[in-house]
Amino acid sequence: MTVENSTIKNRIKNLLRSPSIKLRKNKTGNNKECLGNKVTLEKVLGITAAGNRALASDPRSGLVAYPAGCVVVLLNPKKSKQYHILNNSRKTITTLAFSPDGKHVVTGESGHVPAVRVWDVAERTQVAELQEHKYGVACVAFSPNSKYIVSVGYQHDMIVNVWAWKKNVVVAANKVSSKVTAVSFSDDSSYFVTAGNRHVKFWYLDHAKSSKVNATVPLLGRSGLLGELRNNFFSDVACGKGRKADSTFCITSSGLLCEFNDKRLLDKWVELRTGLATSLSVTEDLIFCGCADGTVRAFSPVNLHFICTLPRPHCLAATAPRWGPCSQTAKHVPRVSGGLPPDKG
Template identity: 30%
Template sequence: MSLETHGVPQLELEAVIGFNGYVSSGLRVDPDSEHLIYPLGCSVILKRIKGGKQESLHGHSNNVSCVSVSKSGSYIASGEVTFLGFKAVIIIWDYAQRSIYAKLQLHKAKIEALAFSPNDKYLVSLGGQDDGRIVVWNIETKQAICGSAASPGMAGDCLTVQYSNTDDNVFVSAGSGTLRVWELDRANCRIQPTECQTGRLKRIVKCVQISEDDQFIFCGTTSGDIMEINLKMGRLTNCGPTEGKYSMGVNVLRILQCGDLLVGSGSGILTLCSGTNFKTLNAQYQLLAPPPPPPSLFSQNKKVPLEKGVTSLAIGGEGKQFLVGTEAAQMYRFGCDFRKELISTSHNSAVKDGLICFGTSELFATCSDDIRLWHRDNERLRIIVPNMTCNSLDIMLDGHSIISGWNDGKIRVFAPESGRLMLIIHDAHQRGVTAIAGTRDCKRIVSGGGDGQVRIWELLPHGHRLVETMKAHTATINCIKIKSDSKQCVTASADGACIIWDLVRFLSLQMVMTNTRLRDVCYHPEEYQIITSGSDRKVAYWDVFDGTLIRELEGSKFGSINGMHISQDGKHFVTGGDDKLVKVWDYMAGTVTHVGIAHGASITRVKICSNNRTIISTSADGAILRWRFPHPSPS
């Protein structure tokens, strides 16, 4: 815990909605099949399979790029991606204690892959493109034993590593122009590679799996086929399928106990390759060069399409079920019948905006590349506009429409139950619609854009009408809040100005100037003050009538404050920003009463529900966190 949060009570976390599906083999299951383990921003999430209780492991200061779980389940290892020239951190976690066992630093910029030896003696780490090294670590001493360049000469980039299932001294690395079997010489503290012979077959290997008896290496390639390598001989024994290769390459492989092969492709197709017994094939191929390919090898028995590329396959439930993660940040469960069950959905890019529906603490909406409506942790509706990003949204007070601003400069109005497009306003703003709000009578929309303009739109029974355009800001409008009588609104802009507008006479009533890029603004419920936040880390109170600064608080030790919201009774407000902390403040005292520590990336928005029960916070890693509000209203 940092000095900033020391001694401050922590918020109670109710749920985490989020999963970084872009991390290769990021979704894991512990050996006891009790928890899902996966990355989310700078954190590693542990989610109990039965009950869904979640825990977060915090220690990285940058996004997690790879995750591995030891065979015994005693350790979790995670690596990060950082900036060029800086060293990337590997953390070994004590699984039972949920604490950091060791922090390891040698690689630069990125940790590409990690793998534990079968008896938890060693951890092998692979650096990214700007590092290009393999390092073997002693887990007991927490020290590096030895290292080597991952690829021979200028052959290409190494992309993955996989440890033997039975031998602590043998592991495999593969990538572009390289496929090697490594042997650890512990006495001399060195690792010796042996190049695998693939003849004229040249492939870029994205993933590797080793058969349980350590006889074969199975390599998924970018060209959509699978190579089978005899591990002891280091020689290609087969390649397939000969027809119907996997579109967009093979991203991930897993071998089932029965000998069947699960294949996840970049196009989102999950395939079961069955009818092959690898142990029998091993005896058949021994000492044969080149071996005759069996016709049944890699035959595709079952196929299931999923949303976006498959990136993770995790075997659980004593091998009777498995879990699948995709680039769409979705998780699926499959049973013996190979039927999919969607168990988790989340945004796969930064959440731009969010709100809690009036009068409830359980129904809320968020936007990113799409708009999603949630009931507690479950997605109820998804609205997609292909190749577009939604920057801002609001739900009209009568609950009959969702209004939204998009990066193509259009305002779109949707029905909240069906997601049907009800109205589209073309060319609403140049440089995208960046902020939007609806009046309480549900008859007007106020929008702001990247052009700095504020526009008022009247909703008609069969269309819309532009009422007025107001121009005073010189940069992007980041937030709009409308006064309860719908006669005034306040806007906050990246130009440092906060302007109160008259929505009847369409003129500026008050302007306050700051030396910051303003991110958010809120009316106090009594509407005699506004509070602003921005890149200067300050929360400022302003008088609505004369624009004077009343109070200024230090809202964060570092980074911008991106989101802010005041409770319905005006006694408290919440903030969130680049420091990844959700803070609850006493409005009159100007002090922090509670802190939420769970986000793995910069917080983009925070909201308190109207009945003071729940806080929703969103972040740049696509996560949505639901917290219990610590100051509930008297019932």
């Protein structure tokens, strides 16, 4: 038995030393290298956006950006074509936003020591990185003049940073104790507004701009005067544009569209007549509110008068005649409330 075992062992050793075995091993290695060079990400199915803060569109190019794990998907709806930005840190992207000129995308991520990253859209490469958060980045936004990026951390992170990203310097920062889900810059880039759980706060940059000290200065913040709506969850916020640039618009998860005046006072609101409201988009002429079941309602920013309910997309992209007519307008006109006295703020 001993002789037979030694003979078998010798045969195995000889086989392993055989040139043909080595050749096969080398071929396998070469195949892996070739496959690594040839395999590219062609299409992503699905989306990991947690809300409106992780979905952005560029009006100039028409690109739509959204996260799928550690990948930013840049979708061209007209051509039905995807482009991809891969986050090499492999951390899940939680929020993103386009720059005003559409040339850059800023992303925030989750995980230990998460970064705020700026990407070149055309080249799909990283051009800047900021690591000032500890637990995760809830929302990000470019200022309209493209000089600054504001990033808000998760609730346990409790940090709001204003970043002069081209200089890689945090110019202002402060703490926030509430859960924040949205941020929006004013038209003139002088302040931005955060919204969240029983939270609407106005943050001012004037003193940060005028400071000649290179060190980070405290960010000046003032709470919005919420009055009788103080116990609401404010799910999204958008600063007004054009003639309504002094106003700020918010929606509550319970289904209210609210307007703050230039004194930070919530003085008007309308009922959206929906079980849930999640997203908000404001132009000079229209306010769009994203509601439950794919409902989108449009209002006038001048007086919050209801205009229409947009038709819903048809199931499986079917044609309209097959599925019947669609309603162009809502069957109700939401009630306008307001005039909160200052002493209730």
